[in-house]
Amino acid sequence: MTELNAQQQVIDQTIATLKDKPGALLPILHGLQDALGYIPPHSVADIAKALNLSRAEVHGVISFYHYFRDTPPGKHTIHICRAESCQAMGSTQLESHVKSTLGIDYHETTADGQFSLEPVYCLGNCACSPAIQIDKEIYGRVSNESFDAIINELGASA
Numbered sequence: 001m002t003e004l005n006a007q008q009q010v011i012d013q014t015i016a017t018l019k020d021k022p023g024a025l026l027p028i029l030h031g032l033q034d035a036l037g038y039i040p041p042h043s044v045a046d047i048a049k050a051l052n053l054s055r056a057e058v059h060g061v062i063s064f065y066h067y068f069r070d071t072p073p074g075k076h077t078i079h080i081c082r083a084e085s086c087q088a089m090g091s092t093q094l095e096s097h098v099k100s101t102l103g104i105d106y107h108e109t110t111a112d113g114q115f116s117l118e119p120v121y122c123l124g125n126c127a128c129s130p131a132i133q134i135d136k137e138i139y140g141r142v143s144n145e146s147f148d149a150i151i152n153e154l155g156a157s158a
């Protein structure tokens with residue numbers, strides 16, 4: 001099965017499983033993003049048809065929620081905590097460093113496909129602010145230097 005066929009199968013199954021739930025649009029979008037890492041633009045027509053909505057309505061919801069992405073994520077997703085405790089401990093400065101180091105803003109992916117950047121509001125690691133999460137791993141007391149070391153290591157193991 002080609003990658004595109006496999007992806008279409010996930011799309012069809014997700015829609016078929018969830019379309020009869022009340023307020024099915026958000027569960028379908030979450031289901032697709034959980035399964036595929038993003039919501040493929042070509043799935044919008046299928047979702048709209050199944051839910052009897054216009055494509056513009058589906059697209060409007062996807063773009064309203066920053067959480068949803070319509071492009072594949074990078075190999076690694078970096079979440080920077082923007083909540084109060086981390087801000088008090090310098091996360092704003094770290095955020096600037098990360099953006100300029102990677103050359104991307106929030107909700108973007110580096111040109112080499114290695115890293116995507118997303119904000120998050122508290123990782124439950126406030127005692128070790130500023131905190132970031134890369135993929136499933138949480139890092140505390142992150143400095144510019146330790147961030148550089150972490151991504152160099154991840155880049156090297158790519």
Ligand code: FES
Pocket residue numbers: 081082083084085086087121122123124125126129130131
């Ligand atoms: S405020 Fe950043 S981990 Fe809680």
